[in-house]
Amino acid sequence: MLFSSTVFLFVFLPIVLLVYFVLPRIFRNAWLLVSSLVFYAWGEPRFVLVMFLSIIINYVFALIVDANRNKKTKIKWIMAAMLVANLGLLCFFKYSNFFVDNINLLFNTNITIPLIPLPLGISFFTFQGISYVVDVYRKDGALQRNPLNMATYKTLFPQLIAGPIVRYQTVSHQITDRKETLEKFAYGTKRFIIGLGKKMFLANNCGWVADQIFAQNPHDMSIGLAWIGIIAYSLQIYFDFSGYSDMAIGLGKMFGFDFLENFNYPYISKSVTEFWRRWHISLGTWFRDYLYIPLGGNRISPLRTYINLFIVWFATGFWHGASWTFIAWGIYYGILIMLEKAFLGDILRKLPNAIQHIYATFLVVIGWVFFRSETFSYAFDYIKTMFGLNHTVVWDSNAAYYFVEYGVLIGLAIIGATPLLKIFADKIMIQSESSFAVRIFGRNIGLTGYYLLVLGISIICVVSNTFNPFIYFRF
Secondary structure (H helix, E strand, O other), rough: OOOOOOHHHHHHHHHHHHHHHHOHHHHHHHHHHHHHHHHHOOOOOHHHHHHHHHHHHHHHHHHEEEEEEEHHHHHHHHHHHHHHHHHHHHHHHHHHHHHHHHHHHHHHOOOOOOOOOOOHHHHHHHHHHHHHHHOOOOOOOOOOOOHHHHHHHHOOOOHOOOOOOOHHHHHHHHHOOOOOOOOHHHHHHHHHHHHHHHHHHHHHHHHHHHHHHOOOOHOOOHHHHHHHHHEEEEEEHHHHHHHHHHHHHHHHHHOOOOOOOOOOHHOOOOOOHHHHHOOOHHHHHHHHHHHHHHOOOOOHHHHHHHHHHEEEEEEHHHHOOOHHHHHHHHHHHHHHHHHHHHHHHHHHHHHHHHHHHHHHHHHHHHHHHHHHHOOOHHHHHHHOOOOOOOOOOOOHHHHHHHHHHHHHHHHHHHOOOOOOHHHHHHHHHHHOOOOOOHHHHHHHHHHHHHHHHEEEEEEEHHHOOOOOOOOHHHO
């Protein structure tokens, strides 16, 4: 079930909210669990069993860890077994066909296995389960002995399919002791509307442009068309995923949960390192706290630090998908971040801010080519076209068409990907000469109209659009 579907907006969510707030508090977690399982099972009911298996694995391991935490040798084996169980489940469903295909290619064998379908959100709820057990081991979160509450945490539908990765330590107390308030509900509603608008108006339209251009042969594109295509995709993936995160955070607020932010205007970054502090924050901090730091982080020799960075970024790319293009994309960022850490960061900081922004944005956009392409050959051909190395023209009628028809949309999306609108609105409020009461009244009227307009446009798009899932659903 999609957040941006008529079934969710007009049937599922109203019913879940109504029943949730009518029920006594003691039954609310049970209702959330049932609702979340229905949400997950809507499109793929058989994979609910995979979800239950993941819940049982981590619930049992957390109990064992808590009982044996003082037995140093034994606890290491227990934690290793927990990782094998979780990652084994993930690898079976997500990477089995990838491994077999590469073994056949490497050893010229003919091993065949059935095509294994990928359960929605398995990358997210697997990492969530690992963080739960590790947090219990580190005493960063209290052991959850109630299996119902544990299942509620793991299946909570706002973040179940595509994140953000809600770590147990951030919501452990909220599972049993949270407060739903009118203020939280109002904020959650507004945040959900903004996310829905990002998805339906900006992401979907930019995505249509990107899909049309990436469906063409790079050798047949002009340089201008190739740049329009990758800029459109860069905006699509940002508004698609940040829009989903906004909706997830907003839904969490409605039910009294406080999820951490997942995006912070990444396209205003002045380095690749900064970009990854602002993009998909929950994934970046997960790898930092559960992989990079346990490997030694930067507290060891420079060589080991760079090795650790390579491991983390290889894993980041591989997490995103069972494809060498994703792995190359992760290694690409790993190399850039290693260079910035070694010497490039010091050089960048001496340059004007505008140059730093251009540097970071340019490299990020190039990276998205690998992320979007199905094969290396397509990615390299596309990049060659972007830089005029395929002997194509600079501009043609096709590029002119997309520029004229969608230039305003792309321009609005670029502005929306920066904090310019927020800064502008804040300055207007500060510089206003009217009385405080008038400012507040005018602001509230204006904001209400704004949210209603965004909601209205989004609903029109939801009703009229064809099926268009979120990009990160496939991860």
